[in-house]
Amino acid sequence: MAVLGAAGRMGSTVVRAVQDAPDLELVAAVDAHEDLSVVVDAGAQVAVDFTVPSATEGNVHALVDAGVHLVVGTTGWDDDSLARVRDHLADRPGVGVLVAPNFALGAVLAMAFAARAARWFESVEVIELHHPDKVDAPSGTARHTASAIAAARAAAALGPLPDATTQSLDGARGADVDGVRVHSVRLRGLVAHEEILLGNAGEQLTIRHDSFDRVSFMPGVLLAVRQVGSRPGLTVGLEQLLDLA
Amino acid sequence: MAVLGAAGRMGSTVVRAVQDAPDLELVAAVDAHEDLSVVVDAGAQVAVDFTVPSATEGNVHALVDAGVHLVVGTTGWDDDSLARVRDHLADRPGVGVLVAPNFALGAVLAMAFAARAARWFESVEVIELHHPDKVDAPSGTARHTASAIAAARAAAALGPLPDATTQSLDGARGADVDGVRVHSVRLRGLVAHEEILLGNAGEQLTIRHDSFDRVSFMPGVLLAVRQVGSRPGLTVGLEQLLDLA
Amino acid sequence: MAVLGAAGRMGSTVVRAVQDAPDLELVAAVDAHEDLSVVVDAGAQVAVDFTVPSATEGNVHALVDAGVHLVVGTTGWDDDSLARVRDHLADRPGVGVLVAPNFALGAVLAMAFAARAARWFESVEVIELHHPDKVDAPSGTARHTASAIAAARAAAALGPLPDATTQSLDGARGADVDGVRVHSVRLRGLVAHEEILLGNAGEQLTIRHDSFDRVSFMPGVLLAVRQVGSRPGLTVGLEQLLDLA
Amino acid sequence: MAVLGAAGRMGSTVVRAVQDAPDLELVAAVDAHEDLSVVVDAGAQVAVDFTVPSATEGNVHALVDAGVHLVVGTTGWDDDSLARVRDHLADRPGVGVLVAPNFALGAVLAMAFAARAARWFESVEVIELHHPDKVDAPSGTARHTASAIAAARAAAALGPLPDATTQSLDGARGADVDGVRVHSVRLRGLVAHEEILLGNAGEQLTIRHDSFDRVSFMPGVLLAVRQVGSRPGLTVGLEQLLDLA
Structure with a gap:
């Protein structure tokens, strides 16, 4: 898997958490402004995006095109930008994107x-x-x-x-x-x-x-990484994965 | 509706709560050792049982026979006594019984x-x-x-x-x-x-x-009274009514 | 001792607390508008005042004149009315008055x-x-x-x-x-x-x-009743009795 | 002032806190096993000891001899070792030692x-x-x-x-x-x-x-450092400095 925004506070914490998880392999750690082609070239199946509001929507559309599942924790999403991702995913039936404002x-x-x-x-x-x-x-x-x-x-x-x-x-x-x-x-x-x-x-x-401490977000991020591939389409909010019924 | 154990601490609190509820009518308040025939004679559709462990199972079977729905807060129920009520209700398909250890x-x-x-x-x-x-x-x-x-x-x-x-x-x-x-x-x-x-x-x-304070049990008791008639069979635990999914 | 305002919510709670205290004897329970002479006639050494703001200052001055110690929980005291009691007590050197906004x-x-x-x-x-x-x-x-x-x-x-x-x-x-x-x-x-x-x-x-529950005020009221006789002059606030140093 | 045990977790936190305090000057940071002569040579008036139980009592006696005031947070002190310091200080009337199990x-x-x-x-x-x-x-x-x-x-x-x-x-x-x-x-x-x-x-x-977080101990340590010089003799417990009366 890949981490976008890997040099940021949340991104670097995700990098360490992935490195400590025996069932996950980190193949690309991309800084906020590096080219995303490295993600695809490295063969990542899932990418985690903790970048900035101005970059996150573009990242999502680019990687959905490449067939990469996404877990997005960057802020700034609204109903319109979520609708654009939902539309895009309708054309890419196997790909899953989860956007969540809070991973604790x-x-x-x-x-x-x-x-x-x-x-x-x-x-x-x-x-x-x-x-x-x-x-x-x-x-x-x-x-x-x-x-x-x-x-x-x-x-x-x-x-x-x-x-x-x-x-x-x-x-x-x-x-x-x-x-x-x-x-x-x-x-x-x-x-x-x-x-x-x-x-x-x-x-x-x-x-x-x-x-x-922000380490409290890691179990939620890893849970999303493990599940997003089996949840095609757009999922909003971590609570959808928590089996609360 | 009727209250069994109406002279006890919980029973008398239920009596007052029913009297204060505009959608419920109290037709019989029965002390722990009075005859249950008054419940049937008064035309009660639902009875609340806050009596004693030695009396409660007998009360339930007698009123199920009479077609009265029951809400039971008396302690002392175990898997065997619950199974006997479940069997009995199989023969009385329209009747509902709710047994709960806690109504708060x-x-x-x-x-x-x-x-x-x-x-x-x-x-x-x-x-x-x-x-x-x-x-x-x-x-x-x-x-x-x-x-x-x-x-x-x-x-x-x-x-x-x-x-x-x-x-x-x-x-x-x-x-x-x-x-x-x-x-x-x-x-x-x-x-x-x-x-x-x-x-x-x-x-x-x-x-x-x-x-x-034990008044905190009353919203749960009244909720059960209002719903038990539309839940045929045995229901164990108030959480079944709380729509938590 | 005597209780003024004995028919009120706090006063009646004080009456019961005094009756339950083996070292205290209730000699007068006076309703808010009864004559205070009964307090003096009954030989009370200490009076507790839970009356109303319009009556409490008059009660205090009348009983100080009679040499009765006072514990006052009625609200409405300000710097001016407290100063008048302090001045009065300067002329009655053996008498103690404790005014407290809170006895919990x-x-x-x-x-x-x-x-x-x-x-x-x-x-x-x-x-x-x-x-x-x-x-x-x-x-x-x-x-x-x-x-x-x-x-x-x-x-x-x-x-x-x-x-x-x-x-x-x-x-x-x-x-x-x-x-x-x-x-x-x-x-x-x-x-x-x-x-x-x-x-x-x-x-x-x-x-x-x-x-x-207002019973929580009773230990503080009884503490004040027991100590006010040995604290001549005006004491404001129960904390003065609590030995916090 | 000087810090003993400066390489330890608490000691290094104290070093940073002293460096951030405009009214204090760090003149010696001594690791647990270095010679204490550096403290005296540097002219420290106060030393903070966060070393190990086996070293702390020796450190205190050596620096008391040199006329240095001490703030001690190392564990392991008992009534006997405290009595030995008290006796020693009786011969050094201007020197103050504060030992405290907790600086939060x-x-x-x-x-x-x-x-x-x-x-x-x-x-x-x-x-x-x-x-x-x-x-x-x-x-x-x-x-x-x-x-x-x-x-x-x-x-x-x-x-x-x-x-x-x-x-x-x-x-x-x-x-x-x-x-x-x-x-x-x-x-x-x-x-x-x-x-x-x-x-x-x-x-x-x-x-x-x-x-x-252990930064919560720093205000207590700095308070002790500032006051120990004006409290000759042995003081046990930070509460002695907190003016609680």
Whole structure:
């Protein structure tokens, strides 16, 4: 297999993880701006793309043309660029592409569990906690989680969340993401953490994910590498591989 | 509908919950040792049984004969008594019986999520926390959770949990339930709490359930009452109704 | 001893706690609007006041005149009303009055520990969690905690808390209380909870208090009742009795 | 100042921390087996010792003779070796030595707060959580914490902790350290974590410390370096410097 963006932080971590995996062989490690022909020439069956938003879509189309399966962790994909890949794959029936915004198994499971639990609880809120050098609040993961919870509540015809607050200091009740409150904590020493709190009269369910290091993404990347060849077409999100039913 | 064991702690809580539910009508509240004929005479379609282990199986067979659906929360059921109900229901094709050891939605979800997550993590342990008047350790819920986790790991062909401990004070590493470590905390002020910790290199997933009051069982009981009539045969466990797929 | 406001929720809980304490004798239980002469006539040495803001200051001055020690948990005291009691006690040298906004030992300790720890950490934030019927956010306890933390940081000449946020949804970063961020979660099933998170590079200290029931105030009330007679003058805050040095 | 054991994991982290501190100057970095004369020749006023148990006591006596203040983080000190240093310092009245088993401010504060809170709670238990490569259970920190809690309870004449357990799987209730239950969790992904749970009827106080990285020891080491010169004699434990009163 091949790694694109092999000199980057995520890419180099993937290179080491592949080298440590006895069932995988690394045949090409390509820096972000090198030519992709090396991937095909080396005979790679699967490529992992952790490059940059401006390069990733071009990489995918080029390697799909060459019959190489792809696992894509680069950010910047939207509905339009995903649709173009889906169309392209319709003409290449044996090729599989998996695009996922998050490869940490625990984070993906936390989000999936929160969405499934949401319809059974009267209340739900999200707290995300990160290091204080982060520039955006809430985190993308927390926004996705809150949106998925809101969609699950809407599908179950649940009404607005109970909240009797009438006197509030500005900001105390957090940000409103599709009607779900999200609180962003910034604390030196933390990395990336998310907590979903669900409550009914007399009980609470808490789902928490702690990410301490980017090595936590490797089991998810390797899982995708091993499965993408047997999943033709476009797959979006690692949760599709996790057999949660 | 009818409540059996209506004078008990759980039964009386169910009586109040049914009275507060606009779509349900209570037609009979039967104490543990009263005659069941009142249930049939009152025209109940569904009965909830929170009686005692010595009475519950007899109640179920008598009401199945009368064509009444049952939701059973009484403890003491085993594989043999469940098999006898399943056989009986084979002769009464329209009747449904649901037996569940736990009606707290959050506790049931916590256990289901832990079992589904277990195969994706290298490590897992269970901590349960209760008031210090509890006589058994670990709790039944924690034992069930650990067994379900162990079964999921075995199904995924995972090996023993990593543990380099060579010097240990007796008891420090908890109890061994099917190879999964379970720790029992007893603390004044607590009610019933369970925490499942799952770990991979660089990340942790935590699933926690807090039960503060037995009113937390009511949404699960009412859900079962509303669905049992459309689920003929024997259903074991509330998770079957929770649409987790 | 005597209880003022004995028919109220807190007052009646105090009455039961005093009746259960072998070393204390209840000689008068006075409803909010009854005459205080019964306290003096009954020979009470100590009175506990859980009445209403409009009555409490009058009660205190009347009983100080009668030489009765007081433990006051009624809200509504400010610097001016406290100063008037202090002045009055200067003329009654043997009499003690303790006014405290919170009698939960754990809550008082959490706040005291957070203030003492604050100067040793680069980051600190406060999360408070309550049931969704609460009308104000943040809670008074959380505001006091944040102010005490801010004062401790200022005394240690620490600068502003690190926070690189440049893009934020409105409210995500919580309320600003003297420069300390406070987040208010509202969730069905909760009672009253507070968490203080302190962070340095590579480590986190978390102090959390959970209040499940107003019986948690009783050990603090009884402690104050037993000590107030040997602490002449005005004492503000239960932490003064807790021997934290 | 000088660092002894400068090539070790802790020593090299101290070297970097000193180099980053504008008010401190590193004049000697000595490997574990080099001659100490370089420390004196370089004019160091303070030395930090992170060497090995077999060397540390000799280092301390040699540098005390030379009038150098010492901050010692090496393990292996006991009452006898500490007494020998105290005796030696009686003859060198201007010299200060600080020996501490733990330099993580948060861990030291957690232990100090737990000991101070213990007398006010009916129940207390300790949970420590580490990576699964750790060979001993419970951790030394958890044992010290439990012992300090037990001493505080004894000093307050509190009786045994409430525990009605009569049926238990072996190990479920944890290890007994001076009558306090300690539970050891081992989980991939964790580093070093400790949680002290204290409970009364209706309330819980939780104090938790998370150590993610050995950089968390540096603020404590630098604090000791800056203060040891003005604390003649022997000081045991970083908490002596933390102004907790």
